[in-house]
Amino acid sequence: MSMLVQNMQYIKKRIAQGERLDGRGFLEFRDITVENGIISKAEASARVHIGKTDVVVGVKIDTGTPFPDSPDDGIIMCGAEFSSIASPDFENGPPGIDSIELSRVIDRGIRESHLISTEKLCITPGEKVWMVFIDIHILNDAGNLLDAAGLAALIALKNAKMPKYDSKTECVIHDESDGNLPLSDVSPVPVTLYKINGEFLLDPSWEEKAVSDCQITVTTTKDGNITAMQKSESGTMSDKEVMKAIDLSVKEGAKLRKKLKL
Amino acid sequence: MSMLVQNMQYIKKRIAQGERLDGRGFLEFRDITVENGIISKAEASARVHIGKTDVVVGVKIDTGTPFPDSPDDGIIMCGAEFSSIASPDFENGPPGIDSIELSRVIDRGIRESHLISTEKLCITPGEKVWMVFIDIHILNDAGNLLDAAGLAALIALKNAKMPKYDSKTECVIHDESDGNLPLSDVSPVPVTLYKINGEFLLDPSWEEKAVSDCQITVTTTKDGNITAMQKSESGTMSDKEVMKAIDLSVKEGAKLRKKLKL
Amino acid sequence: MSMLVQNMQYIKKRIAQGERLDGRGFLEFRDITVENGIISKAEASARVHIGKTDVVVGVKIDTGTPFPDSPDDGIIMCGAEFSSIASPDFENGPPGIDSIELSRVIDRGIRESHLISTEKLCITPGEKVWMVFIDIHILNDAGNLLDAAGLAALIALKNAKMPKYDSKTECVIHDESDGNLPLSDVSPVPVTLYKINGEFLLDPSWEEKAVSDCQITVTTTKDGNITAMQKSESGTMSDKEVMKAIDLSVKEGAKLRKKLKL
Amino acid sequence: MMGGTRPDKYKKLVVKGKRIDGRKLDEMRPVIIKAGVLDQADGSAYIEVGSTKILAGVFGPKVLHPKRLLDEDKAVLDVSYAMLPFSTSERARPGPSRRSKEISKVAKNALEPSIFLEEAPQVMISLQLDVISADAGTRAAAITAGSVALADAGIPMKGLVSACAAGKIDGNIALDLCGPEDNFGEADMPVAMLSSNNEITLLQFDGDMTKDEVSKSLELVRKGNEYLWSKQEEALRGKYKEVD
Amino acid sequence: MMGGTRPDKYKKLVVKGKRIDGRKLDEMRPVIIKAGVLDQADGSAYIEVGSTKILAGVFGPKVLHPKRLLDEDKAVLDVSYAMLPFSTSERARPGPSRRSKEISKVAKNALEPSIFLEEAPQVMISLQLDVISADAGTRAAAITAGSVALADAGIPMKGLVSACAAGKIDGNIALDLCGPEDNFGEADMPVAMLSSNNEITLLQFDGDMTKDEVSKSLELVRKGNEYLWSKQEEALRGKYKEVD
Amino acid sequence: MMGGTRPDKYKKLVVKGKRIDGRKLDEMRPVIIKAGVLDQADGSAYIEVGSTKILAGVFGPKVLHPKRLLDEDKAVLDVSYAMLPFSTSERARPGPSRRSKEISKVAKNALEPSIFLEEAPQVMISLQLDVISADAGTRAAAITAGSVALADAGIPMKGLVSACAAGKIDGNIALDLCGPEDNFGEADMPVAMLSSNNEITLLQFDGDMTKDEVSKSLELVRKGNEYLWSKQEEALRGKYKEVD
Numbered sequence A, B, C: 001m002s003m004l005v006q007n008m009q010y011i012k013k014r015i016a017q018g019e020r021l022d023g024r025g026f027l028e029f030r031d032i033t034v035e036n037g038i039i040s041k042a043e044a045s046a047r048v049h050i051g052k053t054d055v056v057v058g059v060k061i062d063t064g065t066p067f068p069d070s071p072d073d074g075i076i077m078c079g080a081e082f083s084s085i086a087s088p089d090f091e092n093g094p095p096g097i098d099s100i101e102l103s104r105v106i107d108r109g110i111r112e113s114h115l116i117s118t119e120k121l122c123i124t125p126g127e128k129v130w131m132v133f134i135d136i137h138i139l140n141d142a143g144n145l146l147d148a149a150g151l152a153a154l155i156a157l158k159n160a161k162m163p164k165y166d167s168k169t170e171c172v173i174h175d176e177s178d179g180n181l182p183l184s185d186v187s188p189v190p191v192t193l194y195k196i197n198g199e200f201l202l203d204p205s206w207e208e209k210a211v212s213d214c215q216i217t218v219t220t221t222k223d224g225n226i227t228a229m230q231k232s233e234s235g236t237m238s239d240k241e242v243m244k245a246i247d248l249s250v251k252e253g254a255k256l257r258k259k260l261k262l
Numbered sequence D, E, F: 001m002m003g004g005t006r007p008d009k010y011k012k013l014v015v016k017g018k019r020i021d022g023r024k025l026d027e028m029r030p031v032i033i034k035a036g037v038l039d040q041a042d043g044s045a046y047i048e049v050g051s052t053k054i055l056a057g058v059f060g061p062k063v064l065h066p067k068r069l070l071d072e073d074k075a076v077l078d079v080s081y082a083m084l085p086f087s088t089s090e091r092a093r094p095g096p097s098r099r100s101k102e103i104s105k106v107a108k109n110a111l112e113p114s115i116f117l118e119e120a121p122q123v124m125i126s127l128q129l130d131v132i133s134a135d136a137g138t139r140a141a142a143i144t145a146g147s148v149a150l151a152d153a154g155i156p157m158k159g160l161v162s163a164c165a166a167g168k169i170d171g172n173i174a175l176d177l178c179g180p181e182d183n184f185g186e187a188d189m190p191v192a193m194l195s196s197n198n199e200i201t202l203l204q205f206d207g208d209m210t211k212d213e214v215s216k217s218l219e220l221v222r223k224g225n226e227y228l229w230s231k232q233e234e235a236l237r238g239k240y241k242e243v244d
Helices: A005-016 A097-112 A143-159 A206-211 A239-259 B005-016 B097-112 B145-158 B205-211 B239-259 C004-014 C095-110 C145-159 C206-211 C237-260 D098-116 D138-152 D178-185 D210-244 E098-114 E139-152 E179-184 E213-244 F098-114 F139-151 F179-184 F211-241
Strands: A032-036 A044-050 A053-064 A075-082 A123-124 A128-140 A162-164 A172-180 A189-196 A199-202 A214-219 A226-232 B032-036 B043-051 B055-065 B075-082 B123-124 B126-141 B161-166 B171-180 B189-196 B199-202 B214-220 B226-231 C030-038 C043-052 C053-064 C074-083 C122-124 C127-142 C161-166 C171-180 C189-196 C199-202 C214-220 C226-232 D033-034 D043-050 D053-061 D076-083 D122-131 D161-169 D170-173 D189-196 D200-209 E031-035 E043-049 E052-060 E078-081 E126-133 E161-168 E172-175 E187-194 E200-211 F031-035 F043-049 F052-062 F076-081 F125-133 F162-171 F172-175 F187-192 F198-211
Touching: A005 A206, A005 D189, A032 A143, A044 A143, A044 B126, A053 A226, A053 D200, A075 A097, A075 D043, A075 F211, A097 A128, A097 A143, A097 A189, A097 A214, A097 D098, A097 D200, A123 E043, A128 A143, A128 F125, A143 A189, A143 A214, A143 B226, A143 C145, A172 D043, A189 A239, A199 A239, A214 A239, A226 A239, A226 D098, A226 D210, A239 D200, A239 D210, B005 B205, B005 C043, B043 B145, B043 D138, B055 B145, B055 B161, B097 B126, B097 B145, B097 B189, B097 B214, B097 B226, B097 E200, B123 F031, B126 B145, B145 B189, B145 B226, B171 C226, B171 F098, B189 B239, B214 B239, B226 B239, B226 E213, B239 E200, B239 E213, C004 C206, C004 D170, C004 E187, C030 C145, C030 F031, C043 C145, C053 C145, C053 C161, C053 D189, C095 C127, C095 C145, C095 C214, C095 C226, C095 F098, C095 F198, C122 F031, C127 C145, C127 E126, C145 C189, C171 F198, C189 C206, C189 C237, C199 C237, C226 C237, C226 E078, C226 F098, C226 F211, C237 F198, D033 D138, D033 D210, D033 F179, D043 D138, D053 D138, D076 D098, D076 D138, D098 D161, D098 D189, D098 D200, D098 F187, D122 D138, D138 D189, D138 D210, D161 D178, D161 D200, D161 D210, D200 D210, E031 E139, E031 E213, E043 E139, E052 E139, E078 E098, E078 E139, E098 E139, E098 E187, E098 E200, E126 E139, E139 E161, E139 E187, E139 E213, E161 E179, E161 E213, E172 E213, E187 E213, E200 E213, F031 F139, F031 F211, F043 F139, F052 F139, F076 F098, F076 F139, F098 F125, F098 F139, F098 F162, F098 F187, F098 F198, F125 F139, F139 F162, F139 F187, F139 F211, F162 F179, F162 F198, F162 F211, F172 F211, F187 F211, F198 F211
Parallel strands: A075 A128, B075 B126, C074 C127, D076 D122, E078 E126, F076 F125
Antiparallel strands: A032 A044, A044 A053, A053 A128, A123 A128, A162 A172, A189 A199, A189 A214, A214 A226, A226 D200, B032 B043, B043 B055, B055 B126, B123 B126, B161 B171, B189 B199, B189 B214, B214 B226, B226 E200, C030 C043, C043 C053, C053 C127, C122 C127, C161 C171, C189 C199, C189 C214, C214 C226, C226 F198, D033 D043, D043 D053, D053 D122, D161 D170, D161 D189, D189 D200, E031 E043, E043 E052, E052 E126, E161 E172, E161 E187, E187 E200, F031 F043, F043 F052, F052 F125, F162 F172, F162 F187, F187 F198
16 A cells, blocks of 8 residues: 555546546456466366466365254365465465455355355265365455456366265375366356446556445356345445446456356 | 552542442442343353443353263363453453453352252263353453352353253254253352452452452352452462451352342 | 674684683583483473583373374374573564474484384274374573484483373373383484584584574484484585584484483 | 255245244344443443344544554544354354454444544544344444444544345345344345445345345345434434433 | 362372371472572572472563563563473473463462562563473462572562462361372362561462361461471572582 | 375386486476566566476565564565465465474575675565475475575575475485475485575485485585576576566
């Protein structure tokens, strides 16, 4: 947050004039690139760049004890960490509130859409189920982390292989695979709208994010339903703005799904 | 501890003259009020006001593994926390030393008097027993927290219902009850004497507590025996003063038991 | 590190002249004394003084679950803590990096030499094995902690008795013994060389340690093989110096083994 | 939205327009709000929404150390939401969880727009939200009580913030879900609003709804919040009445 | 007072006036106290009471950062009691437990009355109490050793503080309980006293006693502490003798 | 050196002078080094050694608070090595372990001799080493990447530090052990060297070797490090080429 006040005012002024510093339209994403399977030991991984924003998601699958109130269901765990190299603002240590909020919004999008068929992840009811760990790691924060993280998580999960379970020794064999992670075809995609000067922008740079009043993330599924929402930061929104954000997210989510074949 | 030195000297001077600021006698309690069952999800709860001092105790009962050296006995866990709204002095975080001492003194009074019949809390010897969690929460500190917490804990325990244990599914059903928590009829009551200017006072206000030299808590049972004691803070006491404190605690404990039907 | 710069320069100057402040030769140890069995509740203990350096090691043996990748092997855990009375520099709290490095170097010497026959510490394969806890406690830091800790650990392990395991109750009986901890006859001894002004010194005082550029610990076994090494601190060494340090460590390790009958 | 198996008694959450606790779809649980309930805090409030019970306490504004936590240009609002260990069915371990940290943050974001933070730079206002008894809707009730506690502390405010949730149960959009409705329903959407301009200061959602269902839910929570604003004002008036 | 099942060998704790380790009821375990046993600390002491063995070390007085931990009007005594991991039957996890934190506090309260704290405002005196071997009575022995370490550091003191416990075993009041007596007895009462005025600076009690039994216990610990004061003075004299 | 049971496919680690991944005994895994790969950091580098993949980022030099962490006489290098949770076969719990703390320290000690720390007193240089994918040799690769990141940040340096390991597998001395060789081999010795004077800045060893085997290993790592220095320089030149 070491931006000069003049810079911030300049960005806002240009946005009031309908312009972004890098020449993009308000609802235009930067280039998105995806790398798959970069981590040899993970059950799946994806690294997503949106512009210079750089997020890697690794998926590990292991066995564990089910929760008492859902003894037949596998378990989803989703965490996020900012590397201290991601931004001059971050410091190492226990996950800060920003990374907790980020991971919880991504988590709800995945969980509530029933993307992962947890009912197929039971090994022994009440005793042993598969646990799916989704770990988000922010390597470079150049804005719009949430959408980048959401895409990386979805892409990694779509490529995840189940490790083999040896029922004799009751051991997991991580380097042998046993089919795909069972998923339903909902492809939840989070799209975040940032409110600056009363306007909605998509995919802000780090500087644009710093001058935004607030943001709303809307996660939608393939059928256009809403599965998670989160208004964040201290600005306010009207009912109308919320409904407009939903419209935009449904539309942009569909575009991303098509573009990235999700 | 932001009291002005003048205030402290004035309180001491008045006590030297045999007077308390609020007109009470040295061995007179403020009004005590009790609310039961205010927490719907707890196996029992009690909120005790002594004057403006406000303490709530919740009792939760669940299953756990017994300690190896007492495989047939249920387990008692007693903790205390100061809400950060209880006093300008407190801050959130790991339990401070004051709350640890408070909970350990209450714990010893309950444990050593054998109030809870832990031998009746065994489900499967060596494997599964009932655990009784006694959580003390200080909502407002206007002096004499220990006596308030001790009364609230005793009252909550006396009202505690056992949750149902379904031996087929090996699950606890928290919203169905299965009789009372098994107690013996000892009713341990802690009474704390505060030494100010060589005099003993009961039930100090926050300001009186701040000027006291030290304090001694004596927990007695219905039959007049002593079950726990703790001298606290840096002042000193003679043998004679300790014996006098015991006398007073036995007497005042009996009064409290009668008044609150314990 | 509150040494005056003059003191440090004086020590270095004298070493450049081939002299140590206390008159010892560069490769001469201070007096070493050993006390055994000072801790009644530990399975073994040893307190080693090298000069005024004072280290106590306690060994506790208990049961635990084996690691999945070595279901038939007992477990070795080695930790170190500096008492806050050991030196004005230390403060209490989570183990600092110096104590972590110290314990990990000692651990590797014991583990890699196969001193403890972990394959003989299995009770039920995959389920229950013996765990050997080696806890190093630094009571006074007057230099050369690592060699003192390594000797104390070796001496304690050589005296360790197995507690009795009652297979009926599946309990450990700590105050009955069941033979010796199974060891092989390798006697790993760490010897640390400190580089000051390009010279190697053994067994530095606290002040000599403070002026040394770096140090290398070489743990050797009875047959003269190397089982662990660690260069520490920020100075550098040539290949030749490393080989010289190995030579010296083999020689001095053999002397210590003979002297202390290890 | 918890996804556990639904027990028999909750097989149907809505029968002939009535919910399991007898309420209509657009009906809130009984609400009690009191202001000025604590002695040591600079401001405080207590709320009951059904059997959800929460205490809110405010300390400040005060100058705090370390100073780096303060802001040169405006007051800092520090919000801490905590479930007391005995407030839930399974005993909650003391200390902040990831869930409680997230709620502390969104509650802070929900309340900040109501305060003239610029009027008091370089100070901190601390708000503690203690959940004594939890039965769904705790974050919404905590925000509602928190706003009353801030007003009770005399903090200069633009308006009151209240919050309630709408959700979807067995296909019906309903106001203020209770515990079993939250556990076995299809969606939950807590929304906080600022009384002075009707703007949304908190919105969260999890579950599954169409766009039209979200729109209908927003209408419902607006009505709920209008009711809560009146209860908040009543509580603050009630306190001053007592004083007179 | 631990309440575990009593093994056969401890079925009777007192037979014909003799205890399981052969002591009489009013007899202490053998006590060894040494002063000035450490090199780096400003003051130190070592104590053995039976097989309970404790090292005490003092650093200070010194000016510490952060300064907010210091007191404008008097010296601050910081006491930290720690059981080394191998000191007990079951390995103790390193790091402070609730028990050790409470003992640190009561030990601090027990020792403060013996120090002229007002003579050295704005400094801190740190006292570390390391339990190397534990067999009941560790807090009492730690306080006794701590007082000697403070004196050895040259801290200005009003007198020495020593501590020992009386307890009830099989109905008898006895001095200085050992491990099995502590585990299977009926009550334990550690008491610290200041040599200069015979006042009590620490008193704790758990178990079950009548008022008369408490009174008898107080008499017994007084005798115990008188013996310990003489051993403390001997240790401090012993050290100076060595120096001469 | 991990000592687990050796599966059939790793029964022989060397057959006719070839290793399980087809390499010769003195052959390194394929190495890729890139400089300047991150946007926000002041300097950065990426390395692949086989399927070990590491990102290094530098912030600084900067003046940090609390000031007591700074040194009056020279710059402070703060190194933090972290395994990302998904980098290993079993998911690693986030947060520093004892292992990662030790590696952070030895990496710091390995890199410090390469930096003119005295030229910039009272500032801190922070180096983060993130292991994205781990397959043996992570500390060595992290040091190699860290040195490039420091150079990329424009920190004044005496030379580059690179690191690689030699080890013993089935009785043979081999360069740069891969995962199974590390797990089932007899010894591993990572060594870091400074390009400007060929001095050793890090040396660790665990396993079992004779003196002669150590000597042979030192020769092997020297060749490995000479190769790595050329790759490091190439990466730094490559970055400036791109810029031109």
